[in-house]
Amino acid sequence: MAIHDVMSKLILILSFLVALAACQGDSAPQVPAEVRAAVVQQLAEVGIGADRVDQSSALFKPVNLSSQAAPDWLVDFSVLPSGQLCGTGGCPLQVWVKLGSSPYLLAFDRQTLGHEVARHGNGRRWLTVELHGALCGGTGSEACTYHFEWRGNADVPDGHFAAVSIWGKPLRYAGPLVQALPLVAPVGSPMATHLAAWRSACVAAGGVAGLDEALALLPDLNRDGRPEWLFDASRADCQRDDETVTMKCAGETCRSKLFSEHGGQGWRAVWSGEPFDYAVDFSQPEAHLLMRPLDCDGECPERGLVWLEGEGRFSASSPIPRPGPIRTSRVQQAVSGFVRC
Numbered sequence: 001m002a003i004h005d006v007m008s009k010l011i012l013i014l015s016f017l018v019a020l021a022a023c024q025g026d027s028a029p030q031v032p033a034e035v036r037a038a039v040v041q042q043l044a045e046v047g048i049g050a051d052r053v054d055q056s057s058a059l060f061k062p063v064n065l066s067s068q069a070a071p072d073w074l075v076d077f078s079v080l081p082s083g084q085l086c087g088t089g090g091c092p093l094q095v096w097v098k099l100g101s102s103p104y105l106l107a108f109d110r111q112t113l114g115h116e117v118a119r120h121g122n123g124r125r126w127l128t129v130e131l132h133g134a135l136c137g138g139t140g141s142e143a144c145t146y147h148f149e150w151r152g153n154a155d156v157p158d159g160h161f162a163a164v165s166i167w168g169k170p171l172r173y174a175g176p177l178v179q180a181l182p183l184v185a186p187v188g189s190p191m192a193t194h195l196a197a198w199r200s201a202c203v204a205a206g207g208v209a210g211l212d213e214a215l216a217l218l219p220d221l222n223r224d225g226r227p228e229w230l231f232d233a234s235r236a237d238c239q240r241d242d243e244t245v246t247m248k249c250a251g252e253t254c255r256s257k258l259f260s261e262h263g264g265q266g267w268r269a270v271w272s273g274e275p276f277d278y279a280v281d282f283s284q285p286e287a288h289l290l291m292r293p294l295d296c297d298g299e300c301p302e303r304g305l306v307w308l309e310g311e312g313r314f315s316a317s318s319p320i321p322r323p324g325p326i327r328t329s330r331v332q333q334a335v336s337g338f339v340r341c
Contacts, residue, residue: 031060046084066150070098089132108180137174165282175278183215202238207245210237219287222307229259234275271314
């Protein structure tokens with residue numbers, strides 16, 4: 001055998017071994033222990049054993065939504081055959097994110113009817129979910145599409161998923177704005193103080209306070225790069241024996257309030273008003289909050305909240321004629337130039 005033939009075969013063998021080593025080194029990432037343990041516990045509560053987790057290969061999927069050093073993990077409970085965690089609003093969908101050296105944390109957890117992880121050619125990534133129509137002010141059979149995008153730089157502890165418009169689609173979301181996770185007011189914050197005052201007024205009236213849906217984290221409304229918090233009094237509930245209790249409120253206890261961290265000097269109330277219906281509008285470069293009186297069946301004008309930089313507060317604008325219900329987030333609109341993963 002000629003020497004060049006031997007050398008050619010050796011080169012082919014070496015190339016094969018290098019390719020094989022590369023393939024073995026590029027094995028799929030392992031599901032983080034804390035994510036798997038949390039899912040196993042959640043399934044055990046409905047009688048599903050840990051063996052089912054190991055048999056469902058599509059239950060866990062590494063994704064890149066938050067641009068952290070470690071991959072995010074998407075948990076899709078719809079792949080489980082039993083459907084014990086599913087209902088009319090769909091099945092649970094979770095996204096776990098690792099910030100720096102901290103363990104993985106749950107960053108998105110909602111019942112969904114479907115989802116897509118999408119990315120655009122410019123690197124922008126987001127999670128699109130289909131929700132129960134009631135969350136967009138419609139009926140269960142009507143479409144309700146939300147886009148969620150990560151807000152916060154890599155390894156920033158207060159990063160979070162927020163509802164966004166993808167290049168003007170949709171132009172607005174009807175309130176109450178769907179949250180990626182149930183919200184808990186930071187301990188000692190003005191939001192927590194306001195919740196406590198509302199709860200005390202309800203208890204004093206002999207009722208039981210329901211505040212699970214009263215808080216909403218809104219997009220940046222005053223161009224400072226930080227989200228705003230809303231205490232939505234129309235979503236706060238005080239009941240006794242399944243009947244609404246009339247509360248006696250002092251000062252601004254029963255009013256809706258908007259809180260901002262503008263200026264980096266801590267959270268403070270920057271607007272308050274009577275309970276209202278609202279929409280988050282993305283038709284302009286900056287998001288705006290549009291308000292209407294509660295239970296308005298006619299052509300009620302909207303008012304927008306305008307940020308007064310010199311005074312450090314919001315003020316309601318003049319009425320904006322806009323007939324029809326605040327429900328445009330129910331329309332599924334196409335976004336060109338992106339890839340579904």
